Amino acid sequence: QKEVEQNSGPLSVPEGAIASLNCTYSDRGSQSFFWYRQYSGKSPELIMSIYSNGDKEDGRFTAQLNKASQYVSLLIRDSQPSDSATYLCAISVPFGNEKLTFGTGTRLTIIP
Amino acid sequence: DADVTQTPRNRITKTGKRIMLECSQTKGHDRMYWYRQDPGLGLRLIYYSFDVKDINKGEISDGYSVSRQAQAKFSLSLESAIPNQTALYFCATSDFQRLAETNTGELFFGEGSRLTVL
Numbered sequence: 001q002k003e004v005e006q007n008s009g010p011l012s013v014p015e016g017a018i019a020s021l022n023c024t025y026s027d028r029g030s031q032s033f034f035w036y037r038q039y040s041g042k043s044p045e046l047i048m049s050i051y052s053n054g055d056k057e058d059g060r061f062t063a064q065l066n067k068a069s070q071y072v073s074l075l076i077r078d079s080q081p082s083d084s085a086t087y088l089c090a091i092s093v094p095f096g097n098e099k100l101t102f103g104t105g106t107r108l109t110i111i112p
Numbered sequence: 113d114a115d116v117t118q119t120p121r122n123r124i125t126k127t128g129k130r131i132m133l134e135c136s137q138t139k140g141h142d143r144m145y146w147y148r149q150d151p152g153l154g155l156r157l158i159y160y161s162f163d164v165k166d167i168n169k170g171e172i173s174d175g176y177s178v179s180r181q182a183q184a185k186f187s188l189s190l191e192s193a194i195p196n197q198t199a200l201y202f203c204a205t206s207d208f209q210r211l212a213e214t215n216t217g218e219l220f221f222g223e224g225s226r227l228t229v230l
Binding site for chain 1: 145147152154156157160170218219221224
């Protein structure tokens with residue numbers, strides 16, 4: 001079982017709709033969870049981080065964490081064409097953030 | 113200028129050649145990392161360094177070596193390149209102090225080095 005699993009997609013969502021991206025992880029000791037966005041041909045950039053169970057909102061983005069079920073999700077409200085990218089889920093192993101383990105990414109396409 | 117600079121950006125080489133990818137940063141961060149990205153496999157950690165005297169293997173270090181020449185420089189070498197090392201390589205940095213205090217886990221990536229081994 002992979003440490004971090006994501007549906008590779010592609011996920012197509014109409015403009016203005018909610019895009020929902022999911023990620024599951026295997027290590028129950030994982031403490032920190034992140035979503036990175038990567039545009040085609042570019043490097044990843046951090047868009048959300050979450051450490052506690054529940055929801056965390058930042059603008060149009062909401063990260064949701066459920067440690068009991070070992071999943072983390074990212075919701076994008078009012079999806080825009082500029083949200084079309086690959087979204088990478090990442091977790092930190094115990095003992096700090098010295099290294100992140102990434103999922104394979106979900107490719108999201110927003111359809112105008 | 114980019115805060116994390118990788119050279120070369122693109123390189124085509126032949127099997128058996130020695131290749132060095134270089135990374136320099138102006139962010140003043142202590143921690144530096146090398147990842148490779150392959151389609152369908154995501155980002156995988158090759159090596160990481162917490163400071164000049166600290167080098168650690170990641171999950172796929174075989175066939176690679178690194179050198180941390182200074183706080184700002186971290187290079188990745190392929191001693192004898194093979195075709196399955198064809199990939200997109202990313203250098204990244206993070207700020208230990210900031211991580212310890214705020215636990216953001218943010219990595220700052222370079223623009224990537226695309227390596228093709230024929």
